[in-house]
Amino acid sequence: MTTQQTRPSLDDPRIAIPSTSEWYEPAPTAQTERQAEFLNLRDGEMFINMGPQHPSTHGVLRIVVKVNGEQVVDLDPVLGYLHRGVEKLCENADYHQAICYTDPLEYVASLFCEAAPVAAFEKLMDVEVPRRAQYIRVLTMELNRIASHTLFQGWMALDLGGITPILWSFIERDEIVDMLAALTGQKLLYNYYRIGGVNGDLNHEFMSRLGNWMSRAAAQIDSNTGLINENELFVRRTRGLGTLDQATALRMGVTGPNLRATGVPFDLRRDHPYLVYPELEFNVPTRDEGDSLARYMVRIDEIRESIRIIDQVLHEMPDGPVMAKLPRLIRPRPGRAFGAVEGPRGAYGVYAISDGTDQPFRMRIHDPSFVHLQLVGPLTRGNLIADTMAVMASLDPVMGGVDK
Amino acid sequence: MDRALASALQERLGATLLAPVRQRFDETEIRVSIADAIPTLRALHDEPNFAFEMLIDLCGVDTGEEMQIVYHLSSSTTGDWLRVIVPGVDRNAPRVNSLVSLWPGAEWMEREAYDMFGIIFEGNRDLRRIYMPDDYLSHPLRKDFYLADDASRSPAAGVRNMERAGTPADATRATALRKSSGA
Numbered sequence: 001m002t003t004q005q006t007r008p009s010l011d012d013p014r015i016a017i018p019s020t021s022e023w024y025e026p027a028p029t030a031q032t033e034r035q036a037e038f039l040n041l042r043d044g045e046m047f048i049n050m051g052p053q054h055p056s057t058h059g060v061l062r063i064v065v066k067v068n069g070e071q072v073v074d075l076d077p078v079l080g081y082l083h084r085g086v087e088k089l090c091e092n093a094d095y096h097q098a099i100c101y102t103d104p105l106e107y108v109a110s111l112f113c114e115a116a117p118v119a120a121f122e123k124l125m126d127v128e129v130p131r132r133a134q135y136i137r138v139l140t141m142e143l144n145r146i147a148s149h150t151l152f153q154g155w156m157a158l159d160l161g162g163i164t165p166i167l168w169s170f171i172e173r174d175e176i177v178d179m180l181a182a183l184t185g186q187k188l189l190y191n192y193y194r195i196g197g198v199n200g201d202l203n204h205e206f207m208s209r210l211g212n213w214m215s216r217a218a219a220q221i222d223s224n225t226g227l228i229n230e231n232e233l234f235v236r237r238t239r240g241l242g243t244l245d246q247a248t249a250l251r252m253g254v255t256g257p258n259l260r261a262t263g264v265p266f267d268l269r270r271d272h273p274y275l276v277y278p279e280l281e282f283n284v285p286t287r288d289e290g291d292s293l294a295r296y297m298v299r300i301d302e303i304r305e306s307i308r309i310i311d312q313v314l315h316e317m318p319d320g321p322v323m324a325k326l327p328r329l330i331r332p333r334p335g336r337a338f339g340a341v342e343g344p345r346g347a348y349g350v351y352a353i354s355d356g357t358d359q360p361f362r363m364r365i366h367d368p369s370f371v372h373l374q375l376v377g378p379l380t381r382g383n384l385i386a387d388t389m390a391v392m393a394s395l396d397p398v399m400g401g402v403d404k
Numbered sequence: 405m406d407r408a409l410a411s412a413l414q415e416r417l418g419a420t421l422l423a424p425v426r427q428r429f430d431e432t433e434i435r436v437s438i439a440d441a442i443p444t445l446r447a448l449h450d451e452p453n454f455a456f457e458m459l460i461d462l463c464g465v466d467t468g469e470e471m472q473i474v475y476h477l478s479s480s481t482t483g484d485w486l487r488v489i490v491p492g493v494d495r496n497a498p499r500v501n502s503l504v505s506l507w508p509g510a511e512w513m514e515r516e517a518y519d520m521f522g523i524i525f526e527g528n529r530d531l532r533r534i535y536m537p538d539d540y541l542s543h544p545l546r547k548d549f550y551l552a553d554d555a556s557r558s559p560a561a562g563v564r565n566m567e568r569a570g571t572p573a574d575a576t577r578a579t580a581l582r583k584s585s586g587a
Contacts, residue, residue, distance in 0.1 A: 031538070034530035080535040087520075088544055123429050253459045253509030266458070272430060272483055338431055338476055338485050340460065349461050351474060351487075355583075364463040364474070374512050403535065 038076050044068050048385070052081050058155065058392070059399020063376070065385065072380050072388055077373060082403035090363040095121055095195060095330040098360055102350075103189040105367060106401040108151055110189050111144040111180075112343035113401070117363065118193045119274060119339025120352040124332035125195060132320040133197040134275045139313045140180065140192065141341070142306040143210075146217075147176040148344035149299045149306075150224070152396050156296055157228050159393035160237055168224050172217075179209040196324035214314075217307055225300050238292040242379040242391035245290055253371045256346025257298045258395055262290040268342035279316075282309050292394035299344075299396075331358050345369055345396055365404060369397035406432065406484040412453065420444060422491070433487040441473070441490045442501045448477060448486070449506060455481050459507045464498075464517035468547045468583030471498045471523060493523065502527035520545035547583075 030036035041047070051062040060081035066074040086105065090098040098117060105113040115137065122129065129137075154169030177187050182205040184192040192199050228234050244254070246262045259266055267284045269277040285301030287294035332354040340349040346368025355361040372395045379395075380388045409432055410425045422435040436444045448456040456477040465472040471493035477486040493500055502525040503510040514525040515534040522543040525531055533540065542549055 028538075031532045032530050035532065080533075080537070083535040085544060088549075091545075123431075250457050251506075251508050253507055253513075255458070255460070266478075266480075271480070272478065272485065335428075336433070336487070337429075338461075338487060340485070347460055349476065351461060351463060351476065353465065362465050364461065364465075366461040366463075366476075370512060370516075371509055374509060 035076075038064075038066065038074055041066070045073055050388075052078075058397060059402070061373075061399050061402070063388070065388065067385060070384050072383055072385060075377050075380065075388070077376060079373075079403055082399050084404065086404045087363055087365055090117075090360055090365075092359065094358045095332075095360060098363060099193065099195075100189075100191045102365065103191055104400060105365065105404065106343070106345070106369065106398045107188055108398060109144055109148040109344050111141050111192065112341055112348050114191065114193045115141060115341045116339050116348040116350040116365075117352065118195055119341060120337045120350040120363075121195045121330070121332070121339070121360075123337035123339060124335060124352060124354050125326070125330065127196045127324050127326060129197055129275075130321045130324055131276070131318050132201075133322045133324075135313050135317045136198050136202060136322060137193065138275050138277065138280070139310060139317075140183070140190075140198075142309045142313070143176050143180060145344045146221075146303050146306050147173045147180075149303050150176075150221070152299055152344070153224065153228065153296075155396075156390075156393045157234065159389045160234060162228075162231070162234065165224070165228050168227060172220060172224065175209070175213050179206055179213065182206045182209060194323060195330060196326045197322045201322050210310075210314075214307070214310065218304070221300075221303055221307070229297075229300070235293060238296065238390060238394065239289075241292045241383070241387055242394060243289070243291045244375065244379060248378075249290070252375060254346070254375065255368050255371070256343065257302060258295055258346065258372055258375075260284065260286045261294040261298045263288040268340055268347055272340060274339075274341060280309055280312050292390060295394045295396075302344075329358055331356060340366075343368065345398070345401075346372065367401035367404065369399075369401040370404075373397045373402055405430065406482045409482045409484055409486075416447070416451075416454075417444060427484075430484050431487055432482075432484045433489065435489045435491055438490055438493060438500050441488070442503065442506070445475065445477075445488060445503065446506055448488075453481065455479050456486055459503070459510060460485070462503065462510050462513040462517065464521040464523050464545070466495070466521055466545065466547045469495065471495055471521060473500055473517070473523070475503075498523040500525060504528050519543070522546070 030039050045066055045068045048065045048067055050065055052060045062078040064076045064078060065072055086101050089101050093101060099114050102113045102117050103110045150169045150172045154166030157165035180190060181187045183203060184190040244262055246264060249259050249262045263286055265284045265286050270284055282305045285298050285305060287298050334354055334356045336353050338349060338351045340347050349366035351364040352360050353362040375395060376392050379391050405427050410427055413425050413434055420436050420440040422437060426433040448454045456479040458478040460478050461476040463474050465474055470491060473490040473493065475488040500523060502514060504527060511528060511530060512534060514528050515531060517523045518531050519533045519535050520543055
């Protein structure tokens with residue numbers, strides 16, 4: 001006996017069609033006081049969902065926006081779409097493996113993500129890094145900072161609706177990324193720093209590419225910058241938008257360029273010196289306005305300072321080994337250490353606890369993007385929906401780091 | 405290492421410190437009790453000779469026997485990091501006071517500590533999960549939450565332990581629970 005399969009028809013009485021009230025998910029119930037406040041809609045207000053796959057969220061972020069007309073009343077970022085549990089993975093890996101788990105955190109500045117745990121582990125091991133390795137670290141980190149900032153430049157313009165600048169900023173970034181690939185073997189996730197030094201000395205291809213690039217870097221950056229800085233649309237759109245004052249910035253735990261754009265000259269390279277930074281000459285650029293334009297301008301000034309640092313490093317680089325003598329199996333004595341570096345977004349910190357085994361007992365990763373994303377709500381209240389993206393772009397969070 | 409900071413801390417907070425001030429490299433470390441934590445941090449923030457205005461990090465630590473809250477502060481008056489450890493938080497019902505009134509930026513870091521360890525911060529208006537889904541039951545960074553790999557390492561803890569813990573009190577205390585002497 002065979003029954004012929006027919007396509008189900010909507011006229012078929014056996015098929016239950018849900019009533020319209022069942023089409024939508026039930027409204028979420030508030031778990032906290034703040035959430036109850038957020039979920040309470042007043043007259044004329046509605047929720048709009050942005051993301052998780054929104055082109056200008058710099059990763060996978062969902063923002064629930066409460067709007068009145070086109071004005072943002074309140075917003076609630078929903079995190080966790082990129083959560084990989086890096087801290088837990090590091091607790092279950094040995095010290096060398098933990099370094100490469102931290103690489104993909106902020107995938108546009110991964111050398112900083114590995115520099116922080118390496119600094120913490122070196123404190124745990126009490127090991128002196130050879131001077132040449134310190135110079136190489138400074139050199140590669142500053143290159144990575146420029147790559148990250150030029151990418152920011154393009155992203156910011158893209159989020160404001162300009163397509164051209166990102167194509168231009170990718171030229172510089174690609175050159176740096178290729179250079180670092182010649183040195184480390186990877187284009188994005190370098191895994192180059194080791195506890196006690198770096199993995200491999202500078203090679204010929206890296207040096208020749210670097211020399212080529214340095215001869216035109218400053219001029220090239222200036223011409224890219226002119227494309228945006230002198231654009232009236234860009235400047236008028238960002239000036240006075242998302243203004244952050246100094247006191248709020250300090251209370252919110254903001255670090256990096258976002259803090260320096262409010263006039264606080266706080267830079268870990270100066271205030272908590274590490275590697276050979278105390279011997280190098282550079283300025284800490286600040287601005288007083290604290291708006292989106294100031295945050296952008298601080299980063300452009302930082303690119304110039306980074307080029308200056310690279311120039312000094314190339315002149316003063318000593319000869320010598322690039323790795324300290326260490327046992328293969330790393331077993332620090334029980335203790336605690338905090339290592340932090342000044343990244344392109346702020347202070348990356350790693351708090352590592354050792355219990356005497358070859359695995360970190362606890363490895364806390366602090367990422368500045370996570371803190372800065374908190375500001376999107378307070379800074380966009382009262383602005384238009386399109387300005388949410390502009391403010392977020394100027395804060396420059398990377399979701400890989402936010403979600404860990 | 406800033407010796408002057410250590411003596412200043414010892415002098416100002418001597419009675420509330422649970423252990424003498426420790427220093428190593430560019431880190432200065434103090435330990436205070438749960439009740440003293442917020443007043444101590446407020447004093448460090450407000451008093452001009454300390455002026456620790458920047459909260460760099462707030463995290464929870466599960467030592468296998470107790471919970472800790474660890475704060476890292478930075479000041480323009482010294483080149484040292486200041487680490488404030490609040491030990492002795494009950495592992496089964498972790499509950500401490502929130503820092504949000506002093507540093508509003510601590511809100512999400514406290515949410516993260518709640519998500520990962522189940523630590524309840526009183527005074528935080530938005531204490532809900534931040535990374536894990538809302539209906540998730542356990543707290544992944546606790547030491548009694550095992551990764552699948554751990555099955556091979558500790559016969560007492562199987563793969564199924566992973567999702568089992570409901571409230572912190574329900575968490576089974578396996579024989580091979582890793583404990584730290586370093587925290």
